[in-house]
Amino acid sequence: MSANVQTLDISPVGRVEGDLDVRVDIEDGVVTNAWTSAELFRGFEIILRDKDPQAGLVVTPRACGICGASHLTCAAWALDTAWGTEVPRNAIIARNLGQLAESLQSLPRHHYGLFMIDMTNKNYKNSPFYEEAVKRWAPFTGTNYELGVTISGRPVEIYAMLGGQWPHSSFMVPGGVMCSPTLTDVTRSWSILEHFRTNWIEPMWLGCSLERYEEIKSYDDFMAWLDEKPEHANSDLGMMWRMGCDVGLDKFGKGLDKFVSWGYLPHQDKYNKPTIDGRNKAIQMPSGVFDGANGTHKHMDQAMTREDTTHAWYEEGAEAVHPFDRTTKPISNNEHDFDKNYSWSTATLHAENGHLEAGPLARELIYGGNHMEDWQYSDPLILDMYKNMGGASVLLRHFARMHEVKAIYRKMEQCLRDLKLDEPFYIKPKEQDGQGWGATEAIRGALCHWIEVEGGKIKNYQIIAPTTWNVGPRSSEEERGPIEEALIGTPIADPTDPVEVGHVARSFDSCLVCTVHAHDAKTGKELSRFKTS
Amino acid sequence: MANILWLQGGACSGNTMSFLNAEEPSACDLVTDFGMNILWQPSLGVELGDNVKKILKDCLSGAIKLDIFVFEGTVVNAPNGTGEWNRFAGRPMKDWVRELCDVADFVVALGDCATWGGIPATAPNPTDSQGLQFLKRDNGGFLGADFKGKAGLPVINIPGCPAHPDWVTQILVAIATGRAGDLALDEFQRPKTFFQSFTQTGCTRNMHFAYKVSTTEFAQRKGCLFYDLGCRGPMTHSPCNRILWNRVSSKTRAGMPCLGCTEPEFPFFDLAPGTVFKTQTVMGIPKDLPTGVDKKGYIKLTGAAKAAMPAWAEEDIFVV
Numbered sequence: 001m002s003a004n005v006q007t008l009d010i011s012p013v014g015r016v017e018g019d020l021d022v023r024v025d026i027e028d029g030v031v032t033n034a035w036t037s038a039e040l041f042r043g044f045e046i047i048l049r050d051k052d053p054q055a056g057l058v059v060t061p062r063a064c065g066i067c068g069a070s071h072l073t074c075a076a077w078a079l080d081t082a083w084g085t086e087v088p089r090n091a092i093i094a095r096n097l098g099q100l101a102e103s104l105q106s107l108p109r110h111h112y113g114l115f116m117i118d119m120t121n122k123n124y125k126n127s128p129f130y131e132e133a134v135k136r137w138a139p140f141t142g143t144n145y146e147l148g149v150t151i152s153g154r155p156v157e158i159y160a161m162l163g164g165q166w167p168h169s170s171f172m173v174p175g176g177v178m179c180s181p182t183l184t185d186v187t188r189s190w191s192i193l194e195h196f197r198t199n200w201i202e203p204m205w206l207g208c209s210l211e212r213y214e215e216i217k218s219y220d221d222f223m224a225w226l227d228e229k230p231e232h233a234n235s236d237l238g239m240m241w242r243m244g245c246d247v248g249l250d251k252f253g254k255g256l257d258k259f260v261s262w263g264y265l266p267h268q269d270k271y272n273k274p275t276i277d278g279r280n281k282a283i284q285m286p287s288g289v290f291d292g293a294n295g296t297h298k299h300m301d302q303a304m305t306r307e308d309t310t311h312a313w314y315e316e317g318a319e320a321v322h323p324f325d326r327t328t329k330p331i332s333n334n335e336h337d338f339d340k341n342y343s344w345s346t347a348t349l350h351a352e353n354g355h356l357e358a359g360p361l362a363r364e365l366i367y368g369g370n371h372m373e374d375w376q377y378s379d380p381l382i383l384d385m386y387k388n389m390g391g392a393s394v395l396l397r398h399f400a401r402m403h404e405v406k407a408i409y410r411k412m413e414q415c416l417r418d419l420k421l422d423e424p425f426y427i428k429p430k431e432q433d434g435q436g437w438g439a440t441e442a443i444r445g446a447l448c449h450w451i452e453v454e455g456g457k458i459k460n461y462q463i464i465a466p467t468t469w470n471v472g473p474r475s476s477e478e479e480r481g482p483i484e485e486a487l488i489g490t491p492i493a494d495p496t497d498p499v500e501v502g503h504v505a506r507s508f509d510s511c512l513v514c515t516v517h518a519h520d521a522k523t524g525k526e527l528s529r530f531k532t533s
Numbered sequence: 534m535a536n537i538l539w540l541q542g543g544a545c546s547g548n549t550m551s552f553l554n555a556e557e558p559s560a561c562d563l564v565t566d567f568g569m570n571i572l573w574q575p576s577l578g579v580e581l582g583d584n585v586k587k588i589l590k591d592c593l594s595g596a597i598k599l600d601i602f603v604f605e606g607t608v609v610n611a612p613n614g615t616g617e618w619n620r621f622a623g624r625p626m627k628d629w630v631r632e633l634c635d636v637a638d639f640v641v642a643l644g645d646c647a648t649w650g651g652i653p654a655t656a657p658n659p660t661d662s663q664g665l666q667f668l669k670r671d672n673g674g675f676l677g678a679d680f681k682g683k684a685g686l687p688v689i690n691i692p693g694c695p696a697h698p699d700w701v702t703q704i705l706v707a708i709a710t711g712r713a714g715d716l717a718l719d720e721f722q723r724p725k726t727f728f729q730s731f732t733q734t735g736c737t738r739n740m741h742f743a744y745k746v747s748t749t750e751f752a753q754r755k756g757c758l759f760y761d762l763g764c765r766g767p768m769t770h771s772p773c774n775r776i777l778w779n780r781v782s783s784k785t786r787a788g789m790p791c792l793g794c795t796e797p798e799f800p801f802f803d804l805a806p807g808t809v810f811k812t813q814t815v816m817g818i819p820k821d822l823p824t825g826v827d828k829k830g831y832i833k834l835t836g837a838a839k840a841a842m843p844a845w846a847e848e849d850i851f852v853v
Contacts, residue, residue: 021620040609041618042543043659047652055804058792062652062694065547091752109553113577139579140564140571150561153554157779164784165773166554167547168695171789173810178751178788182853188781330659332612421853426752457806502581 022483022501023338026492031501034480034487035338036471038345041313045328048461053079053431053453056461057170060449063463068167069102069159070442071463074449076172077266080274082436082453083174085429089268090419091176096265097189097415098162098172099440104155104408105166106443107401108200111236112137112148115398115506119243121499129243136236144204144236151200154192158412161185176426186416193412201405207235214406217380219388237402244395248491253394253504255486256479258353259362260300260469262439262446263287265411267375268418276302276437284411285441286376288366289353292391297369300350302437302448305464308347311340311473318476320349323450323462324435347472347481348464357482358445358469359508360401361392377407392486397507401443431456442466444509470508483508535600535709538592538633539574542619542626543653543662544606547695548644549576554779555698563702567709572597586622593632601708602637602682603701604630607646607653607662608675618660627675630665634676638684639708640665641691643701648690648721649674649797656803666690666722670797684713690722694794699776700727721797723770731824732791733766735774736783737851742767744842745835751788754849758790759819763812765793765801767823 025033044063048055056075061068073095080087116137124130136144156166162179163169171178197210206213208231216222225232232238244250263283266274271282280287280299287300308320313334316327336342350356361382368383382400389396433455439448445466452460472481480488483505492498541549553560553576560577563569573580573588580588591597608627609619616625634640642665645651649669653662666674666688681687691700704724707713717725733739741748741757748756758764766774766785773783773791785791790810793799802808813820822831 040543040620041611041660042609042653044652046657046659047655050806051804052806052809054809055800058800058804058809059652059655062545062547065545065550065695068545068547113553117579139577140561146559146561146565149553150556150559153556153779156554157781160779160782160787162787164782164787164789165778167550169784169787169789170792171784171787173751176752180752180754180788180851182851330618334612334617424752426750428750497584498582 021336022487022505023336024487024501026495029492031487031490031492034484035342036345036473036481036483037336037343038471041330041334041344043328043330044463045326045461048458051458053082053451053456053458054173055458056449056451057173060463061168061170064465065167066106067102067442067444067447067465068169069098069163070440070447071449072170072172073099073440074438074447074463076174077274077438077440078436078449078451079174079438080429080436081276081438082434082451083429083432084434085175085274086427087272087274088176088424088427089272090423090425092266092268092271093415093418094162094177094179094181094425095172097412098159099264100408100412100415101155101159102166103404103443104196104412105152107152107405107408108148108205109152110443110509111402112142112145113152114509116240117142117145118499118502118506119240119247121497123493123497123499124243124247127243127246129239129246132239133243136239147204148200151196154196157192158189161189173426175429176424178426180425181419181421183421186419186421189416193409193416197409201409205236205402205405207231207238210406210409218384222381222385240402241395241399244398249395249398249503250389250393252490252500253397253486253507254392254489255357256355256482257292257391258356259288259290259292259365260350260356260358260446261286261288261363261366262300262441262448263366264439264441276435279439281373284377285363285407286366286369286372286378288369288371289350289356290362290365290369291353292365292386297366297371299371302439302450304351306349306351307464308349308475310347310476312343312346313341314346320347320476323464324452324460326460326462328462343471343473345468345472347475348469349475354475354477354479355472355481355485356469358466359397360404360443360445361397362445363441364400364403379407394503394507401509404443445469467508467510471510483510534568534570535705536570536572536598537601537603537705538572538588538599538637539603539605540621540626540629540633541575542604542606542630542647543609543660544644544646546576546605548605548701549574551695552698552701555702556780557699558702558706563705567706569705569709572599589622589629589633593636595636599633599637601639601641601705602633603641603643604647604665605643607650607660608665609653609660609662610675611659611661614661630675634665634680634682637682639686639713640682640688641701641704642666642688643691644696645692645694645794645799648692649799651694652800655800667797686713686716687718687722689716689718689724692721692723692728692795692797693771694792694799697773697776697778700724700772719770723795727772727776728770728795730770730772730775731767732769732771732773732785732795733823734772736766736785737774738785741846743838744846745838746842746846748788754851755847758785758788759812761812762790763808763810764790765796765821766791768821769793769796771795
């Protein structure tokens with residue numbers, strides 16, 4: 001056996017949600033090939049067949065306990081477009097507020113609970129930041145871990161005022177929302193936002209005011225901010241950045257360099273008669289496809305979505321199809337055959353661009369484009385950092401996620417200002433047959449639902465989650481999926497504890513649990529575990 | 534000191550996310566104040582790969598004493614009883630579950646999926662899913678009706694989609710502080726302390742229920758959700774209006790009908806066309822009446838209620 005081939009077998013990697021196997025080939029301590037396999041099939045699309053048209057409002061939030069509000073948002077808008085409803089402005093605002101509350105919750109929860117505890121891994125014990133990292137971020141006992149995880153429950157109190165509980169409410173319905181918030185719901189929501197800002201965002205995360213942070217528009221601005229005061233450099237953001245660079249998180253995890261976002265937050269006065277085709281021009285946060293190779297932006301169109309089951313555990317033919325044409329036929333023998341079928345996830349593709357990466361990094365790169373309308377949201381920072389840092393990486397991907405605190409917080413404030421308490425929250429719709437599509441951006445990326453209602457029941461329901469984009473297997477053209485590609489080049493310092501693989505998976509905030517099998521890069525044969533030769 | 538191992542089968546992580554909303558005690562307090570040793574948890578565990586397998590194997594061998602095994606999600610049996618559609622740490626999850634349940638002092642099924650099968654077990658149950666000791670109302674489930682943890686209790690069922698964080702943390706604290714003997718379980722093995730009363734107990738719409746004043750469509754500022762919008766609050770056992778959600782509200786308070794998610798039949802009527810958010814009636818009388826009320830009694834009660842109804846009850850009450 002070649003002296004430079006290392007072998008490891010990790011099963012499972014936790015702190016991603018669900019069950020995923022990843023096979024990697026490693027040579028000279030670096031990942032040279034990778035295959036991702038989703039390992040849990042629950043069949044939600046099959047359960048929804050022939051059910052009540054509104055069944056998706058009950059079932060799909062329960063597809064994901066982390067992104068339930070995002071699923072509900074999609075399910076409601078999908079029915080709105082299918083039924084041709086009218087949605088009052090208050091209801092659009094209330095839905096947006098619910099979506100945003102869930103996303104705000106996820107920032108500290110994912111950051112401390114899932115991502116940063118890896119900085120306390122012994123792999124980094126020689127870093128000058130290590131001692132401080134353990135003090136702050138050690139699981140359960142770290143000072144900032146405890147505060148960060150506990151305070152992550154506050155934003156969803158706002159969700160509970162609208163929907164009764166988080167997770168798993170169904171308060172968004174075709175024609176609006178079930179709630180009609182009162183003044184005290186609004187004032188209490190303001191108080192929660194203030195508490196969150198003055199107890200976590202400013203003192204712990206930024207070390208400065210949100211207003212000061214908002215002045216950062218470029219890579220140079222960010223670097224100047226970092227050096228400006230010790231409070232900035234020593235904030236959790238400053239520490240994350242400096243330690244991340246010190247341990248090399250800016251050096252791997254690049255990925256496919258092609259990105260997708262559906263955009264989200266329909267404008268309260270522009271999407272009251274929702275249609276599939278009208279959505280791109282009605283959303284505050286623009287949709288897009290960003291192609292890093294040539295630096296171009298364009299809008300994302302749902303009609304361009306394709307699902308390719310060539311390497312997935314379904315028997316639905318070789319042709320990539322639009323989700324409306326999916327039939328969801330699982331094969332019962334889900335053995336790994338890496339030349340054929342090896343995942344429950346389909347390869348989700350753009351008809352022109354192939355595989356695309358979804359997530360906060362994708363959103364933020366798209367906010368830097370010039371393809372959107374003047375009134376739509378834009379922010380040049382992440383695209384500028386991407387250009388200055390030579391593209392994507394684990395560090396930039398996670399930074400982009402945490403940077404969203406700014407937009408999310410301000411949009412929530414705007415929602416609270418815009419609600420008009422004496423106006424309607426619901427206009428009862430007429431149930432009818434039709435095709436619908438609803439989309440949003442869950443915190444971890446592009447999410448959408450397609451529904452076809454026929455004869456007063458669901459004929460076809462299809463969900464494409466952010467992780468479906470990211471964790472998809474190879475396409476029929478043998479292009480790797482985004483996480484597969486991002487794993488290429490990942491250094492593995494200690495094969496008995498390959499935390500770097502975890503960094504990549506967790507930077508995507510994958511909705512799966514990972515297992516990593518290592519194989520001889522030359523022969524493809526699975527080698528015995530934990531032996532280096 | 535109590536060792537806890539928490540795994541997920543056919544799950545959505547919703548119970549884990551709900552658990553992380555806990556405040557008294559918080560997830561961190563459980564560790565730092567109550568001496569809970571969380572051996573591993575899918576969303577929180579530090580170890581990965583073979584270090585996780587070692588924990589599992591040490592529990593099975595007895596090298597680590599497994600005090601409490603918490604399971605979230607269904608037991609997936611497909612395809613053909615092999616469980617290969619849900620693999621974990623290199624083998625079907627159901628095989629780990631069987632062996633870990635046999636060595637645990639207490640087994641806690643957390644959320645509807647683990648208790649009765651929940652959403653994944655909804656017809657046609659494509660993953661051949663079961664709860665740990667029930668499938669819907671049928672006792673048995675994956676472990677069989679006779680199963681008991683080593684401490685002598687059957688599976689402790691904490692249902693809900695998801696379960697409220699306090700329902701979990703309080704039971705864990707009770708076990709860890711030696712008060713497991715005080716746990717009284719109902720016929721579905723739910724702790725009575727939480728599941729004897731009804732979802733309606735403490736609902737802010739009780740006066741409207743009493744006068745039979747309906748919320749006839751969503752987002753109205755008055756009325757009870759039972760009569761038209763399919764609310765199952767009077768027939769569902771849960772403390773949702775005694776122990777509020779996220780500290781502030783409940784579904785029925787916010788205007789969302791109770792879906793009955795702490796009961797084995799959830800989702801009711803298998804979500805058949807016409808059943809979602811609509812009260813099912815026969816000749817104008819709800820098919821499912823408040824627990825213990827018969828049809829004759831209901832007609833008398835609502836007749837009298839309507840007659841007694843004060844004018845204010847039809848006006849907005851949850852006002853700006």
